[in-house]
Amino acid sequence: MIMTNLQQTIAQVLSANRGERVVAFDVDHQKYWLKQAEKNTGFMRILKANPQRALAQEIQALQYLNKVGAPCAELVAWDDDYLVLKDVGATVDQWLQNSACDQQQKQQIINDCAMALAELHALDLVHGRPATRDIGWENGKVRFIDFESKLNIDRLQWNKARDLIIFIHDLYRNTLPQQMVESAVSSYRQHANSEQNWQYALRILHKYRFLYPLFKPFYSIAGKDLLAGLKVFEYWQNNSSDNEVNK
Incomplete structure (x- = not known):
């Protein structure tokens, strides 16, 4: 042969x-x-x-x-x-840290990632940890790597919402401006059938909202992970009006 x-x-x-x-x-x-x-x-x-x-x-x-x-x-x-x-190209983490990459291109990259995550969820698949270091981007093409979840996963909608929360958390961890995070979330929500995952994510954050006042006093000394977590809850607070959390 x-x-x-x-x-x-x-x-x-x-x-x-x-x-x-x-x-x-x-x-x-x-x-x-x-x-x-x-x-x-x-x-x-x-x-x-x-x-x-x-x-x-x-x-x-x-x-x-x-x-x-x-x-x-x-x-x-x-x-x-x-x-x-x-190879799937440079990771999104690397693109975001690249000084030659301007804000407009970085915005397009994370919007592409948000839409790819929505496409993954539309296939009833879950990544498990869709952080920017686990996503490759090249010429508009997004590829996820290092899947942490099983294919036949229980509590599918909960895990899709968890994916979305982890993705948003990682965007904040990369210290992206609020408008860039909002644009990425909007890109995710515009994908067919993804709005329900967003609403479910908001309900999860509502359930665990008691964590925010517990950790807020540490805002000024918080590390990247905690600070990003606090910003996720603040984002939830600003969007809770379009979330039917009291149902």
């Missing part, structure tokens, strides 16, 4: 990087990532799941996500102890 350039390169990368968790390589001007099964040692063998089983589950999940056209990385090769993904 004649091996393609990609197959030959994968074999070479594997041979040269046995045991290396993640390795990047290029073939014909296209970047790829090779991920090998984790090698747990000592006490971590007890704490962590079986690496081979975890890799097999990840491969199965990616196969399904690619099959249904989910906005995620493309699985191009796999075996019992490795998988290979096509």
Whole structure:
């Protein structure tokens, strides 16, 4: 059997990087990532799941996500102890920190991400942690990486709303201006059937609103995560009028 350039390169990368968790390589001007099964040692063998089983589950999940056209990385090769993904471009986190990227482009990028998240939810899929570091963007194309949720997930609408809250929290964590966050949320809500997820997210924040006065006194000394959390609750307060939280 004649091996393609990609197959030959994968074999070479594997041979040269046995045991290396993640390795990047290029073939014909296209970047790829090779991920090998984790090698747990000592006490971590007890704490962590079986690496081979975890890799097999990840491969199965990616196969399904690619099959249904989910906005995620493309699985191009796999075996019992490795998988290979096509690169998804720079992460949104990197774009937001890029001084050469102006505010208008950053706005377009996070709006694209919000719409991609809505598309993912429309497929009844949940990411689990849609932070900007886990989203790739390239020429308007959004791809999610490192899915943390299972495909057959319970409490689907709750988890979609949780995804949305985590996404908003991460935008605040990146210290984006309020209008940029609002524009991203608006982009999400405009997608078909996404409004109900937004309303459900508001109800979740209403349920946990008691946390805001508990942590507000620490506003001036809050770290990134806490400060972003407080801003999420403030956003809820400003939008609670269009949320039927008392039902």
